[in-house]
Amino acid sequence: MPLPYDQMLGKLCKQTIWRQEDVKIYGKVYQQPRLVALYADEGKRYDYSCLTMHPLPWTDLLREIKRRIEDCTDATFNAVFLNLYRDHNDSMGFHSDDEKELGKNPVIASLTFGATRTFILKHKFNKELPPVKIPLESGTVLLMKGATQHFWKHGINKQTKPCGPRVNLTFRTLFS
Numbered sequence: 367m368p369l370p371y372d373q374m375l376g377k378l379c380k381q382t383i384w385r386q387e388d389v390k391i392y393g394k395v396y397q398q399p400r401l402v403a404l405y406a407d408e409g410k411r412y413d414y415s416c417l418t419m420h421p422l423p424w425t426d427l428l429r430e431i432k433r434r435i436e437d438c439t440d441a442t443f444n445a446v447f448l449n450l451y452r453d454h455n456d457s458m459g460f461h462s463d464d465e466k467e468l469g470k471n472p473v474i475a476s477l478t479f480g481a482t483r484t485f486i487l488k489h490k491f492n493k494e495l496p497p498v499k500i501p502l503e504s505g506t507v508l509l510m511k512g513a514t515q516h517f518w519k520h521g522i523n524k525q526t527k528p529c530g531p532r533v534n535l536t537f538r539t540l541f542s
Contacts, residue, residue, distance in 0.1 A: 371504040375479040378533045383422055384450055389415035391459070399524075400456040406445035410540040414465050421445060428535075431477065435537050439509055441473045443537040451483060451522065451532040460488060460521035463510075467542040473511040478502040480532035483525070487518045502534075 369377065384401035404412055405428050406421035413419075424432070428446055436442055449458065463474055476485075485508065487498040502508060510520075 371479050375504070375531065375533055377427060378448070378479060378535075379450065379531060381425060381427060382448055382450070382533075384448075387417055387419075389417055391415060400458065401450040401452070403448040403450075404445065405448070406540060410445055411542050412445065412447065412465070412467055412540055413542075431535065432537060435475050435477060435507065435535075438507060439473070439475045441475065441509075441511075441537075443473075443475065443539055445538050445540045447536045447538065449534045449536070451481070451534070453531065454525045454527060454529045457524045458522040460486075460519040462490070462515040462519050463536075463538070464515045467540045468515075468538060469541050471512055472515060472538060473509070475537040476502075476508040476510070477535045477537070478506045478508075478532060479504050479535075481529040483522050483529070483532055485520060485522060487520050490517055490519055 382403045384403055386401050387398050388395050389398055402419075404419045404421040405424050406412075408423065411418055411420050432443060432446060451457070463472055468474075482501050482503045485500045485502050487500070489495040500508065
């Protein structure tokens, strides 16, 4: 029987080996405004924002969550990138997951535990299209696939209203 969402959040916060990396954006170096972790099959790596991440081996908990995500999405994954948003001050800048390691049309399954945060999609080319705002509550699975990364950027803004922690797991296939 699966754990309640708050217990799953606690386990993920405690069992994950979190890092806070420096990333280069438009030539400037910044500390990421959240904590991150990468777990994957042996021999994989992930490059983004001038950063190379070498994954840790799967934990039993992450392997079980991966199995459940694969069952409900009918996709297979060999990596999970985790983000820990400690509070309302943590964020994710707008970006597309279009790194070469993800292939041409990546399938990314996003699973959230903890505080509700608003996931925002902005069209890359048609600036007249309004942003799409999706509140991601604990237990929500969001699937991005097909040409999504070609046409859309996504992110999580800082917010003024205080909130508790949120862990987001993004399951993906790395071709590195």
